[in-house]
Amino acid sequence: GSSQFYVSLEDNLMRLFQSERIARLMDRMGHKEGEVIQHSMVTKSIERAQKKVEENNFGIRKRLLEYDDVMNIQREAIYKRRENALSGERLAVDLNNMFESMTESLVADHKNNGAFESFRRESIALLGLDPQIDPIDFQEGSIDQVDERYRTQFNEFYHRKGQHITDALMPVIRNVHENEGHRYKRIAIPFTDGRSKVLPIAADLATAVESNGKSVMRDIEKAVTLAIIDERWKEHLRAMDELKDAV
Known part of the structure; x- marks a missing residue:
C-alpha cells in the first residue's frame, strides 16, 4: 500500500514560503481552483518549505537551550545570594x-x-x-x-x-x-x-x-x-x- 498527502497553497507551510508565487504561476498555466496540482516544481517548493520550517524550528530549540543555560547560571547566582542572606x-x-x-x-x-x-x-x-x-x-x-x-x-x-x-x-x-x-x-x-x-x-x-x-x-x-x-x-x-x- 501507499499513502498520498495533499497540501493546500493556503496551508501555513506553503503560505509562509512563496505560495502566492506558485498560485500565480498555476493560474497562468490554466489550473482551476480546487484542482489537484501535480508538478515537480510544486513538489520541490514543498520540500524547500519543509526544510526551512525544520531549520527554523531547530534554531528556535537551540536558542531556547541557550536561554535555559543562561537562566540556570543566573539562578545559581541568585540562590547563592539568598543563601548568604539567610545564613x-x-x-x-x-x-x-x-x-x-x-x-x-x-x-x-x-x-x-x-x-x-x-x-x-x-x-x-x-x-x-x-x-x-x-x-x-x-x-x-x-x-x-x-x-x-x-x-x-x-x-x-x-x-x-x-x-x-x-x-x-x-x-x-x-x-x-x-x-x-x-x-x-x-x-x-x-x-x-x-x-x-x-x-x-x-x-x-x-x-x-x-x-x-x-x-x-x-x-x-x-x-x-x-x-x-x-x-x-x-x-x-x-x-x-x-x-x-x-x-
Missing part, C-alpha cells in the same frame, strides 16, 4: 559589593554628563544622602576620586543610620525583655522603607540585649536583602518569560 555568611561582603557598585554607577552616570545637581537630587531621592561634594570638585575630579569620596560619605551615613535605628529600638526591646522575657523569646519589629512596604523583622530578645542591638541590625539587613533579591528576581523572571514567549 548571614558573606552578607557583609555582598552588601559592601552592592554599595560599591551602586555608588560607582551613580557617580559615573552623572559625572559623564557633568550634571552635579541631578546627581545630588538622585542621591537624596534614592539613598537619603545629600552628598557633601563641591560642584567644582565633582566636575574636575576623576570618576574614581569622586566615587571614593562619595562612597566614604555613604558608608558613614549608613552606619549612622544603623546606629540611629538601634538607639530607637533598644529601649523598647530591653523593656520587653525585662518585663515579658519569660513569655516571649522573639518579637516582630515592623520596618518600613518610608514609602509603602513594611517588613516584619523577627528579633531574638536575649541576643539583641546581649549584643546591644547589633544583632537586630543584622536581622534587618538580612530581611531587607532577601526582600530586594526576591522582588527583583521575580521581575526578572517575568521579563524573561515574555522574552521566551516572543522567540
Whole structure:
C-alpha cells in the first residue's frame, strides 16, 4: 500500500514560503481552483518549505537551550545570594559589593554628563544622602576620586543610620525583655522603607540585649536583602518569560 498527502497553497507551510508565487504561476498555466496540482516544481517548493520550517524550528530549540543555560547560571547566582542572606555568611561582603557598585554607577552616570545637581537630587531621592561634594570638585575630579569620596560619605551615613535605628529600638526591646522575657523569646519589629512596604523583622530578645542591638541590625539587613533579591528576581523572571514567549 501507499499513502498520498495533499497540501493546500493556503496551508501555513506553503503560505509562509512563496505560495502566492506558485498560485500565480498555476493560474497562468490554466489550473482551476480546487484542482489537484501535480508538478515537480510544486513538489520541490514543498520540500524547500519543509526544510526551512525544520531549520527554523531547530534554531528556535537551540536558542531556547541557550536561554535555559543562561537562566540556570543566573539562578545559581541568585540562590547563592539568598543563601548568604539567610545564613548571614558573606552578607557583609555582598552588601559592601552592592554599595560599591551602586555608588560607582551613580557617580559615573552623572559625572559623564557633568550634571552635579541631578546627581545630588538622585542621591537624596534614592539613598537619603545629600552628598557633601563641591560642584567644582565633582566636575574636575576623576570618576574614581569622586566615587571614593562619595562612597566614604555613604558608608558613614549608613552606619549612622544603623546606629540611629538601634538607639530607637533598644529601649523598647530591653523593656520587653525585662518585663515579658519569660513569655516571649522573639518579637516582630515592623520596618518600613518610608514609602509603602513594611517588613516584619523577627528579633531574638536575649541576643539583641546581649549584643546591644547589633544583632537586630543584622536581622534587618538580612530581611531587607532577601526582600530586594526576591522582588527583583521575580521581575526578572517575568521579563524573561515574555522574552521566551516572543522567540
